[in-house]
Amino acid sequence: AMSYRQDRRRPAEDDSEVDAKRRRAPESQSELEKRVVDLIMHIGDKPGATSLESNLEKLVTLLEGELEKIGGRIIDTIMECAKNLPDKLTIYSTLVGLLNAKNYNFGGEIVEKLVAELQETLEKEGHRHAVNLVTFICDLANCRVLSLTSVVEFLEGLLEAASEDDIPQVRSDWFIYAVLRSLPWIAAELKEKKAEELENVLGGIEQYMQQRNRTHIRMLQVWTGSTHEQEEYLDCLHEQIKLLSGANWQEKHIARMYIAFDAVLGDALQHNLPTLAPPVHKPDVSAYPLPHVVFRLFDYADCPEDGPVLPGAHSIERHLIDEELGWIIDLNEMNRKDCAEALLAYTHRTAVPLPYVVLETIFGRVFALPDSPQPRIFYGALLIELCRLQPNTFPQVLAQAAELLYDRSHEMQPVCLDRFVDWFSYHLSNFQYRWSWTDWNDCLEADVLDNKFILAREVLEKCMRFSYYERICEILPETHERVRPAKPDIIFPMDDEEHPERARSRHFHALFQEKLSAEAMTEELRVQDEKGEGAEFDAEAFAVFFAVLLKLAAKSFSHNFAALTRYHRTLKVVVANSPLMQQTLLNTLYGCWRNNAQMILILVDKLLKMQVLDCGVVIDWMFGDGKDEHSRQWLWELLNNSLEKLGKHVAKSKLDLAALRDAKEKRVKKEAEVKKDEDGEEMKEEEDQEMDDATADADMELMTKEAEVAALAERLKRIFIDVFMKFASVLTERVLAQGDGAEKTLWFTFMQGRMRQIFLTHESLVREYVPTLEQELFSRPEVDKRAVEVFKEFVALRA
Amino acid sequence: AFKGNMALFDARARDKARELSAYRDQRYNGSLRDQEMQLKYSTTLYVGNLSYFTREEQVYELFGRAGDVRRVIMGLDRFKKTPCGFCFVEYYTRDDAESAIRCVNGTRLDDRVIRTDWDAGFIEGRQYGRGKHGGQVRDEYRKDFDPGRGGWNKIVSTRS
16 A cells, blocks of 8 residues: 555755755756856845855755756856846856866866957957956956966956057057056955066056046036036046055955855866957947946035945045946846845945935936936936835935935036936926925026026926926926016917007918818918019018918917918918028917927927928028027927937838848849759740839839938938038137137037037047048038037047 | 756846736726737837826936937826826837836926836727816725825815
């Protein structure tokens, strides 16, 4: 009879999967792989009953037995973790050390694959991942997997690559960065056993840093000016390393797991590192990471006294924290909830004033130049999520940050100020616009071009867009009338009995009520001139027509779109080919809606899409006289949106062209095959003719498209050059008119900033125009040198 | 290079924007599979839990932060033709729409937490509420008092 106890036996309730389990059936290879990958990925994640050392030991015991079956998968997983989880790097290097101690050959396999992986990562331009691999390789010397000598050679090889001739600074920078960034892990060991070699490495870096060009820095700074200068990233890291060196390489951040295993690792045999051959520089590909500026908002005095201390700006800890938090954001950029949770679960969360460093990292990305790594709305939503998860800490620190940003707004670059406005209005719209507006009272006395005034006014206007005018009146104290937005209603003076165009406006009003067709309306606008001289259409009549249209459609955007669609043909015929008419339209639009920037932006956007307005004309109008709006954010939004729109249109056309080319290639291949298949037999004449016709048609289509795309791309280029010419002339004229000191005025700094914005916002397009810009504009002696400066800053970005 | 179907560190693995909710339009003209296919490639979002007072312009501002909005169609009470608390937002690209699902869904508009969901695409007629009283079905039965959506549910408020 069956044992009673056997029947009742339940599966073992194990607490750790790493323990050998009794199983009902043998685990398949893929199940084993999955389990192993999981264990490797998550080791060290949650503090549990068992220590990390103990978990590592158990993991090694498990893996040791499976090296033959799934060794490749194990190595791949470890490498992926090393590439993506910099805050856990030492856990994985220790893991490799322990595996190497148990199995020398396996250790050798890992080493070989590591260098190959680094090679491939660099070929594929995965520079950020490659840096983590470089550091990982260095740390393997700490774990006795690699000989210290070969790591020294490795570092020297990287320095050599940096000193190659005829390579752009952005390339050599990467090698220096990789070395600098790895030193905190390995330098202490080097100092002990390879002191002279370490000195040489540091000396080489020092030399490099001294000859390095810094022209690009100003373009990337959030605040331009001496009070809140931000350091360029490589300068900052260099200072941090020098400070660390002075402290004998002692730091408190890196958890050196291998120390606990010193005895085991000390007995292991070491490998030599195969030589890395850095990929050859390809001149066309601007694939190296752009430089950036280190964003700092807080210092230790801003943080609570009774909490952990914020590491100093030149401490290596500050650098490592910022980097590690950045990786967490990147790995969770598609899910704001996961991202917030992961940030709050940061490995070093108890050792640092967490809200402060997290906010600094996030704001650093909001203000990152040329552009943020993620869509900026993601950061806004992430901050709201963090406030939700930690309602007792984050909101207060966030308020502190906003205060600081307001206080320091004086020298903020316009493009960054815009982003602050966008973020802050969005954030307030989620918190009932609760803000101590009375604290922001110095903006009431400030100059119109003072950033504090601009900030307050633009934030309130955007808050109004999220809500409505009366709501803003509710939340804003009466003292702050100066920054209150205007009531966003339409301006329509022709309702006044005395207005000279009143009769005409009533006439068009009636025509609209009758639902006159677009064709008939077009005729209404035609000039009553039998001689056929002069303009075909009456600009004054058009202005009235358009104003009445806007008045009747004023209720909502949808009403406007319906009206524009209904009279699309009228607009196309009367306006589309006439810059004068387009200017008239824009002036009319502005006249009616100048208190509602949102409406102007939406309508111009629509009219550009409908191809009633031309991008070049919009830009001319924008720079033209008669509006006192240059300090307003919407004007520059208009400019940059129009440029972006045209850029997207060109990009889309290029994609369509590429698709046509692909199709042609396929056709040619197919034709060749078909003709081959015939085996010498002649194709039926009919079929042959059909095929030729189809080919001719397609070729025609391709040629037409090619011409179209070339013309579009050329037009885009000329528009950009025109924009820069306008900036250059506006700045130059101001200096000529006002003489010395003109360049120090708020107006001048502001305009220079807006010029920088064009370069930064459209970086990928503009960089292709650099030679032409140099030749046609910025090499001309009459151009003011400060305008040329901005151009040179831009060129230096990728030099 | 890491092979296999587990993209270990791909941020997309945590992306929920492509998931479909349980809702399917019962009046959709086509098979369930057709509808799901359209949802998969849609660039149109349904937005729910709006206040009756929220205007198109406010929707543009918020959703415009996620990308270029092609148009907004406000949901209307089918008798009164006034807003009844939902709308459709059409983007030009799928990417922008996904961005909105990731970043706007679950945040506030007019101080109300709004919800976004994929929509198979606007067709004339779909802007009208399908509740018995002309608004949305959910307003027929809800239990709470919501001043932004006419107070009590329609059954209660039309009784008195």
